[in-house]
Amino acid sequence: MILLGGCDSGGGRGEVVRFWGLGREGEVVRELVTDFERSHPGITVVVQQIPWSAAHEQLLTAFVGGSTPDVAQVGNTWIPELAALGAVAPLDAHVAASPVVHQSDHFEGIWDTNVVDGVLCGIPWYVDTRVVFYRSDLLAAIGVTAFPRTWSAWLQAMRRLAAGGNARYAILLPTDDWTPPVILGLGRGASLLRDGDRYGHFQEPAFAEAFSFYLRMFREGLAPALANTQLANMYQQMAEGQFAMHITGPWNLGEFRRRFPPQLAHAWATAPIPAPDGAPWPGASLAGGASLVVFARSRHVGAAWRLVEYLSEPRTQLRFFELTGDLPAHRGAWDDPRLRGDPRVAAFWEQLQHARPTPKVPEWEQIATRVWRAAESAIRGQASPEQALASLDRDVDRILAKRRFLLERRKARP
Amino acid sequence: MTRESRAAWWFLAPSLTVIAVFFVLPVMGGLALSLTDFDIYALSDPASARLTWFDNYARLLADPVFWKALRNTLYFALLGGPLSVAASLAAALLLSSRAVWLKGLFRTVFFAPVVTTLVAVAVVWRSLYHPRFGLANQVLGWFGLGGIDWLGDPAWAMPAIIIMAIWKNFGYNMVIFMAGLGAIPESLYEAARIDGAGVWRQFRSITLPMLRPTTLFVSLITMIGYLQLFAEPYVMTRGGPLNATLSVALLMYEQGFRWWNMGFAAAVAFVLFALILAGTLLQLRLQKDRS
Numbered sequence: 001m002i003l004l005g006g007c008d009s010g011g012g013r014g015e016v017v018r019f020w021g022l023g024r025e026g027e028v029v030r031e032l033v034t035d036f037e038r039s040h041p042g043i044t045v046v047v048q049q050i051p052w053s054a055a056h057e058q059l060l061t062a063f064v065g066g067s068t069p070d071v072a073q074v075g076n077t078w079i080p081e082l083a084a085l086g087a088v089a090p091l092d093a094h095v096a097a098s099p100v101v102h103q104s105d106h107f108e109g110i111w112d113t114n115v116v117d118g119v120l121c122g123i124p125w126y127v128d129t130r131v132v133f134y135r136s137d138l139l140a141a142i143g144v145t146a147f148p149r150t151w152s153a154w155l156q157a158m159r160r161l162a163a164g165g166n167a168r169y170a171i172l173l174p175t176d177d178w179t180p181p182v183i184l185g186l187g188r189g190a191s192l193l194r195d196g197d198r199y200g201h202f203q204e205p206a207f208a209e210a211f212s213f214y215l216r217m218f219r220e221g222l223a224p225a226l227a228n229t230q231l232a233n234m235y236q237q238m239a240e241g242q243f244a245m246h247i248t249g250p251w252n253l254g255e256f257r258r259r260f261p262p263q264l265a266h267a268w269a270t271a272p273i274p275a276p277d278g279a280p281w282p283g284a285s286l287a288g289g290a291s292l293v294v295f296a297r298s299r300h301v302g303a304a305w306r307l308v309e310y311l312s313e314p315r316t317q318l319r320f321f322e323l324t325g326d327l328p329a330h331r332g333a334w335d336d337p338r339l340r341g342d343p344r345v346a347a348f349w350e351q352l353q354h355a356r357p358t359p360k361v362p363e364w365e366q367i368a369t370r371v372w373r374a375a376e377s378a379i380r381g382q383a384s385p386e387q388a389l390a391s392l393d394r395d396v397d398r399i400l401a402k403r404r405f406l407l408e409r410r411k412a413r414p
Numbered sequence: 415m416t417r418e419s420r421a422a423w424w425f426l427a428p429s430l431t432v433i434a435v436f437f438v439l440p441v442m443g444g445l446a447l448s449l450t451d452f453d454i455y456a457l458s459d460p461a462s463a464r465l466t467w468f469d470n471y472a473r474l475l476a477d478p479v480f481w482k483a484l485r486n487t488l489y490f491a492l493l494g495g496p497l498s499v500a501a502s503l504a505a506a507l508l509l510s511s512r513a514v515w516l517k518g519l520f521r522t523v524f525f526a527p528v529v530t531t532l533v534a535v536a537v538v539w540r541s542l543y544h545p546r547f548g549l550a551n552q553v554l555g556w557f558g559l560g561g562i563d564w565l566g567d568p569a570w571a572m573p574a575i576i577i578m579a580i581w582k583n584f585g586y587n588m589v590i591f592m593a594g595l596g597a598i599p600e601s602l603y604e605a606a607r608i609d610g611a612g613v614w615r616q617f618r619s620i621t622l623p624m625l626r627p628t629t630l631f632v633s634l635i636t637m638i639g640y641l642q643l644f645a646e647p648y649v650m651t652r653g654g655p656l657n658a659t660l661s662v663a664l665l666m667y668e669q670g671f672r673w674w675n676m677g678f679a680a681a682v683a684f685v686l687f688a689l690i691l692a693g694t695l696l697q698l699r700l701q702k703d704r705s
Binding site: 056057060061063064081084085086087176227231362365366402403405406409 | 451453454455457458462464566654655656671672673674
């Protein structure tokens with residue numbers, strides 16, 4: 001495919017686009033880039049691979065040092081931070097003029113994570129959300145053949161699982177993981193923050209209700225009070241029937257396939273998150289994944305954007321899925337039988353229609369850490385649920401103090 | 415100023431300049447930074463950083479995570495430091511005694527961990543500490559003891575880090591102790607033996623007093639190093655589980671380069687500096703009182 005030039009950079013010959021890819025994706029993107037270079041003579045892509053664990057620090061350090069690349073893969077939760085810094089270029093005009101990238105091809109909730117204060121700052125590259133992975137054989141043994149769709153049915157099934165002796169615990173919810181309480185809160189319609197993301201809003205009834213549902217699973221002995229660091233081998237423990245359910249993401253599709261013993265190869269399945277009683281199914285889940293951003297300092301924005309377009313094409317997206325197993329951001333790519341035909345992937349498709357972004361403030365990661373700390377103190381009985389949420393709101397208000405100051409200042413000096 | 419002292423200043427000038435540019439100035443900058451709320455927003459717009467005076471310090475002292483980090487650091491330094499010095503001294507005594515063969519070989523073997531990169535060491539020790547397949551738990555099994563989740567159990571994570579740190583570092587101090595031992599005149603021991611002193615008496619009345627300057631140096635350096643505990647938990651546990659191995663230096667790093675709360679991180683740095691300074695002065699004072 002040949003895209004005729006004429007963009008702001010003039011589509012000149014011999015342009016070099018520097019791309020930062022993370023982890024495994026950074027490795028396989030080299031392969032995709034070769035095809036891009038063939039169809040775009042005159043553009044050379046230099047790929048630099050950065051480990052996930054160091055990527056966030058590297059990007060910010062690069063920004064401070066003025067050495068950001070032209071294009072980078074970023075976790076979509078980092079986008080509000082990069083936007084607040086003014087590090088990334090707005091992409092609205094590019095999308096409006098693009099023959100390839102259309103908002104309607106994307107999952108609504110995932111696209112939304114890339115829009116900060118009404119400005120589009122990134123294009124989804126691959127998506128992830130969390131669903132329930134469960135031992136279908138253990139559920140079948142207690143007469144549950146279709147995974148519960150409401151919280152009350154879910155709770156009933158868990159109680160019977162734990163009481164029936166099939167599984168030691170019904171569900172694994174690591175205590176140092178902020179995602180389960182937040183997912184349940186989002187499902188109940190909680191906003192998490194209030195007043196234009198200026199204050200914590202964890203004491204609102206919607207979140208408090210979800211929080212008490214979450215705590216109940218521990219209080220009734222349905223979930224073990226274990227942190228991720230205390231789990232020796234989650235897959236093995238789940239195969240042994242230590243627990244029958246776990247809320248986790250698409251990267252575990254491959255891990256479960258690889259690590260479950262062969263005789264249990266058909267004994268696990270996935271299902272979207274159950275909804276609170278009376279709410280439409282499925283419940284909400286997180287809008288995760290990685291996006292491609294173009295940096296504001298780039299002098300090759302035109303060529304960089306063409307690389308983003310190329311990586312967004314359904315064909316490239318499928319190729320990328322083959323190489324990595326990452327779920328495509330382009331909904332058109334999901335027509336492929338390998339995605340459509342796999343019932344375990346279907347749960348993700350269903351859930352992605354109901355993915356909701358977490359508050360798009362640079363402080364979110366810090367807030368998320370406080371969420372699990374507050375939850376843990378309630379689980380271990382160091383605080384009552386009300387106390388835990390009140391102190392969580394206090395912490396979050398303090399974390400957001402600077403944001404409030406800046407918003408006020410912006411209002412005063414338009 | 416006499417001619418000599420002027421000349422001395424000229425000779426000192428290059429190193430004084432380097433110290434001023436690369437030490438004094440950054441430290442002053444850090445001190446100024448610790449009085450502001452410099453954060454992620456200030457990276458793009460420095461004007462958004464506000465002078466908050468001692469707010470960072472007040473928040474720090476009110477933060478239970480900081481106190482946890484401080485307790486962990488003191489735990490590590492006060493237990494690990496003396497144990498490490500004792501291990502070094504014991505190894506030095508063994509290798510200096512006439513009964514041991516192949517001294518050169520053992521010296522090299524004991525010194526090898528010091529020059530090995532910590533990341534490689536951490537990989538090996540993580541597998542030693544593996545709850546199911548690790549050698550540490552197998553050894554406990556031989557004595558009929560149950561296994562320990564070394565790095566996963568908040569109560570055992572710090573002892574596990576201490577054991578590894580001692581193993582990694584004792585070789586360095588051992589070499590210094592051996593030099594100190596070598597400098598003690600043999601005639602003192604001869605005289606003591608003629609007077610009928612036993613091995614223990616010789617150790618207490620000759621070796622230890624003669625080693626005092628060496629011991630002072632070794633314990634100071636060890637304390638300063640151990641209070642700056644960072645790499646071991648950073649590589650092995652990332653401060654977990656439940657912040658059981660979070661040290662002050664690791665907290666500073668997390669605040670500074672993970673959350674970009676540079677002002678707050680600078681305040682942590684100065685508290686750590688004050689802590690080390692206090693420890694050093696205390697140790698010097700104790701040594702002076704004894705001599």
